Amino acid sequence: MLRIAVQSKGRLYDDTMNLLAEADIKVSSSKRTLLVQASNFPLEVLFLRDDDIPQSVASGVADIGIVGENEYQERGENVQILSRLGFSKCRLSLAISKEVNYTGPQWFNGKRIATSYPNVLSKYLRQNGIKADIHVITGSVEISPGIGLADGIFDIVSSGSTLVSNNLREVEIVTHSEALLVGNWNLDDEKHQILNEMLFRFSAVRSAQDKKYVMMNAPKASVPEIIKVLPGIKSPTVIPLAEEGWCSVHTVLDEKRFWSIIAKLKDLGAQGILVTPIEKMIL
Structure with missing residues (x-):
């Protein structure tokens, strides 16, 4: 039996459950159950918060997991990327108020940046020689400039509508993200066989898209x-x-x-x- 960690809600949850269904892996979609077994495939689905998935796979609580590349980069856990799944695409970007005259990345020197991704942001700032004050926030990062908590934000951007509704504009794309299938490094032969069958099915689904x-x-x-x-x-x-x-x-x-x-x-x-x-x- 192979155990996969899956986000418990949100767009990545929806896309993952659709992929499993298209691969003819039948899983109950009830969100009240933490662990669900597929009815026609040797797979257990463990529903977790997205930021807990990399650690659960690295520690062996789950054998594999589907997680956003943004969380994979932020957590830095020792897991292997098994496949890029091509859905739930977004980007991690810096954004500031529309009224501000932006002059390039160095504008952020000495500024306050609110984010839920301090590790990815810190790496970007170091690479560009920028010294900024990072405010770690879990939740509605986009409201930070409007209430005077920060000069800019570093957050996920998909359509950009959230930025527009908060009078912000995207000024720097730091990295792109999509759903990743990640795995523990120590799977036994039986689990590898199940994983290979799953990857084969996923490939067939993606090829038809x-x-x-x-x-x-x-x-x-x-x-x-x-x-x-x-x-x-x-x-x-x-x-x-x-x-x-x-x-x-x-x-x-x-x-x-x-x-x-x-x-x-x-x-x-x-x-x-x-x-x-x-x-x-x-x-």
Whole structure:
């Protein structure tokens, strides 16, 4: 049995539970239970505060954990990064009042900075030769400049709406963050086997994200040009149709490039273009 530490609430909790569900690992979503066992996979889920996850994995209370990179950097625990999961993306940034004339990082010399991430901030200040007074706050860091507690803040930024609502502006991005799967260094062979199966499932889920399965009918004479346009995983599948001179072409497209490619396909004579989402993709 493998034990994974997961954030007990918030966006990272939601994204993690969605990932487990898409990987067909069935876990009760009740937030009142500290430890829950999956019904169809040898996995126990331990729900913790996000800042407790790195230590729980390092100490062996949990075998693995999903945690924000911001907390991984701040805690500095001796755990290994097993995978970057690509969700819950944000950044750790310095922000100040909109009215202030900002002249660059050295503006923070002699200033007071409120933060919940003193270790990450201290490292940044040292690297840039800045001497500032760090005020450690747990909670609503963004209100600090407005009540005169600090000249600026160092905090998580996602959309930036919280900064705007508190009359702040982002002036320096110190580091980017995403969800990490971290692990204890001393997993036995049985737990490694379970972990490898989980990583395989996670990879299949991530590979399918933002991908579309596309099928179309096309004149046989246009197939060579159509194949040049299609950026398939290896090469498109081409199947002759009952109607002489026509083929069915199947491929996988990245959603970001979908519309520009579809327009080219139509110009080459493709018809009956069918687009379907991909749930899993094994590479």
